[in-house]
Amino acid sequence: MIEFQNVSMEYHTGTVALKDVSFTIQNGEFVFIIGRSGAGKSTLIKLLTCEEKPTEGQVLIDDFDIARIRRSLVPYLRRNIGMVFQDFRLIETKTVYENVAFAMEIVGRSRRVIARRVPIVLSIVGLREKAKALPGELSGGEQQRVAIARAMVNNPMLILADEPTGNLDPTNSETVMALLEEINRSGTTVVICTHNRELVDQMKKRVIEIDDGYLVRDDAVGGYLRHTPCSTPDNLPPATTTGIGPEGRQP
Amino acid sequence: MIEFQNVSMEYHTGTVALKDVSFTIQNGEFVFIIGRSGAGKSTLIKLLTCEEKPTEGQVLIDDFDIARIRRSLVPYLRRNIGMVFQDFRLIETKTVYENVAFAMEIVGRSRRVIARRVPIVLSIVGLREKAKALPGELSGGEQQRVAIARAMVNNPMLILADEPTGNLDPTNSETVMALLEEINRSGTTVVICTHNRELVDQMKKRVIEIDDGYLVRDDAVGGYLRHTPCSTPDNLPPATTTGIGPEGRQP
Amino acid sequence: MKLTSVFLSLREGFRNLVRHPLVMLASISTIALMLILLGFFTVFSLNARHIMTVAGQQPPIEITMRNGVGDKELADLDRYLANDDDVLEFQRYSPQENFNQFVDNMENSELFADFPIDNIPYTYTVQLVDPSLAESFQTRVAGLAGVRKVSLELAVMSFLSDAIVWVNYATLAAFVVLGLISFFIISNMVRISVFARGEEISIMKYIGATNWYIRVPYIIEGALVGLIGAAVAWGVTMFGYDRLYSTLMAGAKPSDVLTMLPTEQLTIIILMINLVIGVGVGSLGSAASVRRHIQV
Amino acid sequence: MKLTSVFLSLREGFRNLVRHPLVMLASISTIALMLILLGFFTVFSLNARHIMTVAGQQPPIEITMRNGVGDKELADLDRYLANDDDVLEFQRYSPQENFNQFVDNMENSELFADFPIDNIPYTYTVQLVDPSLAESFQTRVAGLAGVRKVSLELAVMSFLSDAIVWVNYATLAAFVVLGLISFFIISNMVRISVFARGEEISIMKYIGATNWYIRVPYIIEGALVGLIGAAVAWGVTMFGYDRLYSTLMAGAKPSDVLTMLPTEQLTIIILMINLVIGVGVGSLGSAASVRRHIQV
Numbered sequence A, B: 001m002i003e004f005q006n007v008s009m010e011y012h013t014g015t016v017a018l019k020d021v022s023f024t025i026q027n028g029e030f031v032f033i034i035g036r037s038g039a040g041k042s043t044l045i046k047l048l049t050c051e052e053k054p055t056e057g058q059v060l061i062d063d064f065d066i067a068r069i070r071r072s073l074v075p076y077l078r079r080n081i082g083m084v085f086q087d088f089r090l091i092e093t094k095t096v097y098e099n100v101a102f103a104m105e106i107v108g109r110s111r112r113v114i115a116r117r118v119p120i121v122l123s124i125v126g127l128r129e130k131a132k133a134l135p136g137e138l139s140g141g142e143q144q145r146v147a148i149a150r151a152m153v154n155n156p157m158l159i160l161a162d163e164p165t166g167n168l169d170p171t172n173s174e175t176v177m178a179l180l181e182e183i184n185r186s187g188t189t190v191v192i193c194t195h196n197r198e199l200v201d202q203m204k205k206r207v208i209e210i211d212d213g214y215l216v217r218d219d220a221v222g223g224y225l226r227h228t229p230c231s232t233p234d235n236l237p238p239a240t241t242t243g244i245g246p247e248g249r250q251p
Numbered sequence C, D: 001m002k003l004t005s006v007f008l009s010l011r012e013g014f015r016n017l018v019r020h021p022l023v024m025l026a027s028i029s030t031i032a033l034m035l036i037l038l039g040f041f042t043v044f045s046l047n048a049r050h051i052m053t054v055a056g057q058q059p060p061i062e063i064t065m066r067n068g069v070g071d072k073e074l075a076d077l078d079r080y081l082a083n084d085d086d087v088l089e090f091q092r093y094s095p096q097e098n099f100n101q102f103v104d105n106m107e108n109s110e111l112f113a114d115f116p117i118d119n120i121p122y123t124y125t126v127q128l129v130d131p132s133l134a135e136s137f138q139t140r141v142a143g144l145a146g147v148r149k150v151s152l153e154l155a156v157m158s159f160l161s162d163a164i165v166w167v168n169y170a171t172l173a174a175f176v177v178l179g180l181i182s183f184f185i186i187s188n189m190v191r192i193s194v195f196a197r198g199e200e201i202s203i204m205k206y207i208g209a210t211n212w213y214i215r216v217p218y219i220i221e222g223a224l225v226g227l228i229g230a231a232v233a234w235g236v237t238m239f240g241y242d243r244l245y246s247t248l249m250a251g252a253k254p255s256d257v258l259t260m261l262p263t264e265q266l267t268i269i270i271l272m273i274n275l276v277i278g279v280g281v282g283s284l285g286s287a288a289s290v291r292r293h294i295q296v
């Protein structure tokens, strides 16, 4: 269970990226985090991976306050999280295969297990023939899919994906989303930051909207815009809205 | 005028990213290049900036074969092109302001001109308050907008934008597109690679589709899919289709 | 650390080395350079000590006979010295020889044109098998017939032992200084190369690699750089020394005091020194800078 | 290149320096270290040459008188030498003094117990204001009454001039070797730091920066590193030398042959050498590695 309790986060530059944000995500949920550019979505994710610490409030994972975690334990926290970073963060000097295998080596999997699992995961994201390529020899979308493969290879408890389809065409995006939904169905909590209106509207999942650091909406089943837009083919029922309107701001 | 004459491009890894591609873009045109991930869009852009050389065929800009350009002249070619890279390529050690100003310094603009123009451009992309931030202190979308600001600051003859809205929310995406259209209206040629179906469908511009290295479609006024999808609010007239269907492949 | 991890770290260490040939070459050649400097110094100091030890093992003991000593006493002493097991070699000098040698050493030799040769005694120079036998030899021989004095030339011996102490100090000082410089330069290099890989390292951390998991391959890499640098330096030093040896020692006899140590005798010493310093400096330099810079 | 560009390059050079403090510190301290080594060597060799020149300016000319020379001749010669402008200083030694000194130098002094002192002559040692006057002085004095021989001790003079040649060679060799090592290490450092900034450089190229536009700031940066390194090394060298000077020269008279050069006389020389080598090596090292590695 992930719990944000009145979390505020101010960068050393003085930018306050999150302001008094509170919400709870149960184990096994599938959540979209949306919001305009610079709203604070990536910051929220960084708090979950201990990349940044909240300046106020608490971030709890299974009732454990990760802001007060010992530094030497951070790696073990991260091993339980599959991360897809907005800027991919692939190791430039390792091949696609090695990048994915590396995530398994870290948690101490045997070579046999790695040799069996990595090709499967690469096939799933459609990169089996690119296994030997270096990240620099891949297209943007291909790199993104490597990052996705790496995030899911260890069957983590939690997948955090920051803009996982920003460089993918609609077909690939839908495939990736279907994949994440599949993983979610087996019990993994999935949290996705995205700007992809179509996908959010199609998936009919919980939507948390951040605007200028405030949590402005938390719909149990939501669309990209607060009131499901008329242009979407499938009309959604007006969802359980707990927040305020998309333009609204808390004081 | 940009002209691709039977261009093929094979990377040293053996990947053939473009296969016998021919098309012409007139000065002042606004063109979308679409295609699934790994189709060869970025490769096409790289040929225009001399980042890669075609293995066969010719790439002509104003009847000048840029594959045979002297290496020392490449910088001067690039100064006439405003590039938005898929991976942003901002200089990590320079602030937002300096990154944009740097593009003007290179072409020898005076400090006075730079000091006047950079803030204007940053305001246009909505980053005026972030002028002093380093790229590492920006959100993904903000970095993308810095890249866009840098590309347009010199009023180039040609703007090449690779996935310029991949990290932007719909509102920001539309703003950026409107901006590019505005620049285009003043005579600048604009070529955009994108996966953003909504934008392509809305803009009603020329669409070149690449699939697996082949040019499979070149519509004077096109949508993201060959036959305008019914889910799009504005129905487009069936455009002048010169290519083959989205799934079709030339031998 | 599990066996798999050890294996993986080793593999990573090797790979890092090959993946950044630039950094690798720079580091290896720098460490090799310092070790070559150190090597030539070591070779010099070992030879200096060798020559001094050889000289010290052969203290020129001088026996001065009484003036007007008879032929019998001389013959007896000859026999005595020839039969003494402590004596390695001896040489008798007649008064005339002594006078000639003495005059040869003078600037104004004509001053002594009419010097009365009778005033000059017979002398012997004796070399012992071991300098520690000198004092008992002195006591024994001093009592023999015709012997006026046995001088041990303690000045030379104490000069030599002083000189050995000084060479030892200088060697130590050079080792410390050059060692520190090597360490410093290598750890600077490693720091820069770690800096160059900062992104890679931070990515590993984001994925959940522990500090040791990141650190160990760098330490192995540093050790490898040191190892290769040591080997290169060893090759260069030994080759250079061998050339020098064959040039300088071409016409030397084994009995000469001023002999260089043969190349074979230095091979192992230099290799050991290089390996210990190279690998030590390489791995410790890596460890220090990875620790400090990564802030793991 | 326009003035604006020059200004921008300078600014960039400064900024690079400050932006990568790690690289900066490593490079500066390495170059400073090499320059300090070089500096101490220079100081040593300058002093060696200084001492030799001082010694060479005072060749001990020795005048040997005939045996049994009269008091008048001696008094005449005393007067002659005292009035000769070429003579800086002179000293007369009686036969007894000469004998004592001679016997003092002997190991077996008792050999000469009954040596007839009459055989030993009066001698003079003379120091000239300039060694080049020696030969004309010799001709002049050799013709005076009672003088048997004027010896110039050419051996000492030729030894000194030989030694100066050797010290010159050694200085040159050390300069070349240490210079090359510095150059090598610095260019390695620059290469690694350029490597560390490879991405930045390639981005500049993508935006349309020309080769020189990219290269010049690095060269300026290298020159700055060299400049700072040179200054640091200069400070350390001069401080160290000054301490040494005040310790060793505490009780020295200005007339001593074995004097060190005063610190002030070295300040400018060392500064110049450091600046030329530091800035040269820094900027050339940068230029070389930027050129090679960036493949601009």
Ligand SMILES: Nc1ncnc2c1ncn2[C@@H]1O[C@H](COP(=O)(O)OP(=O)(O)OP(=O)(O)O)[C@@H](O)[C@H]1O
Pocket (backbone or CB within 6 Å): A011, A012, A013, A015, A016, A017, A035, A036, A037, A038, A039, A040, A041, A042, A043, A044, A086, B130, B136, B137, B138, B139, B140, B141, B142, B167, B168, B169
């Ligand atoms: N490392 C940092 N240092 C200082 N400020 C930062 C840093 N990272 C982000 N910010 C600022 O914090 C705010 C929120 O950034 P964040 O990355 O969370 O946005 P986001 O919602 O992920 O945006 P996007 O959709 O563009 O990725 C922005 O104003 C950004 O400029």
Ligand SMILES: Nc1ncnc2c1ncn2[C@@H]1O[C@H](COP(=O)(O)OP(=O)(O)OP(=O)(O)O)[C@@H](O)[C@H]1O
Pocket (backbone or CB within 6 Å): A130, A136, A137, A138, A139, A140, A141, A142, A167, A168, A169, B011, B012, B013, B015, B016, B017, B035, B036, B037, B038, B039, B040, B041, B042, B043, B044, B086
């Ligand atoms: N530097 C490179 N070396 C080798 N192969 C490359 C390199 N860059 C791209 N490729 C390969 O060439 C093909 C086309 O790549 P390109 O980057 O042009 O795709 P793209 O259309 O831009 O895809 P995306 O939408 O994912 O960015 C891909 O299969 C890719 O793996």
Ligand SMILES: [Mg+2]
Pocket (backbone or CB within 6 Å): A041, A042, A043, A086, A162, B139, B140, B141
């Ligand atoms: Mg973000």
Ligand SMILES: [Mg+2]
Pocket (backbone or CB within 6 Å): A139, A140, A141, B041, B042, B043, B086, B162
């Ligand atoms: Mg691309």
